[in-house]
Amino acid sequence: MPQIVQLLASPVRRFQGRPADGPAPAPPGELVQEVRIRAALGIVGDRYFAKQAHRDATVTVIAQESLPEGTGLAQVRRNILTAGIDVDALVGSVLVLDSGDGPVRLKVQRPANPCAWMDVTIGPGAWRALRGRGGIRCTPLNDGVLRVGPVTATIETPLPTP
Template sequence: MTSRVAALHTAPERGAPMVTVDRIEAEAGRGVVGDRHHGTRHRHVSVQSQDDLDAATAALGAPVTPAATRRTLTLDHGVVPTTPGARLVVGDVVLEVVRRAAPCRVMDTEIGPGAARALHDRGGAICRVLTSGTIAVGDGVELPG
């Protein structure tokens, strides 16, 4: 299944506001250059789907936007794999799923009361960067399956 990158967000440090960007530089084994998680061991890129945000919006009864969830990459549609070891190809960058991205209580502060519950099983995945390259809004995303 092919999806597209609908949105990209980074934050320069922990707790900093998310910044909407048109492209990011992914560095193999290090993450997104300029992002708060760059250089961490496994949490390089977080991936979510607009389909899941739409479902969370319906469950919450209030908008759940890509930036509010503090994820790096938002797909325009599709199911984000959450099984460790699954691979996504974004443009020419290969990402490997490390684990499911569980929404935390910060979502209730960022989005509104009940947001973490609305995002349960809709938080996407945490991935590591296997190959370096540029990821841009509009790039194709190959999902497994």
């Protein structure tokens, strides 16, 4: 059964400047048990919530299967870590997640490409290893709540345009 393994809602951006300088310290409480999502705005309390420049990519998702063992959201800075869902194959679709509080629909806009920071936070070679497996950037289509634990996941594919 698919799961939400971890959730991250961080009010600060930790990866700024040069990777060689290292990330900023993690704020307390950024790994959470549930997140509140607002349509077109993102995750309440997250650094990209309601930011115009990120409106089509306010929620990021990555598959645990793409990461080296022991790697979590604090290292990759995605919002949702799933298990049992091939998220990288979903660009152009709508990912619907329901962890018990009703469905949350996420329009998958584009890949979340890894950057050189991955070599610092995960280890040497991680940036290359995550190419094509760095997760997805999504726009939430409705308000809702997601929680860590089992999740029902469905995929809606868009209808072809005439």
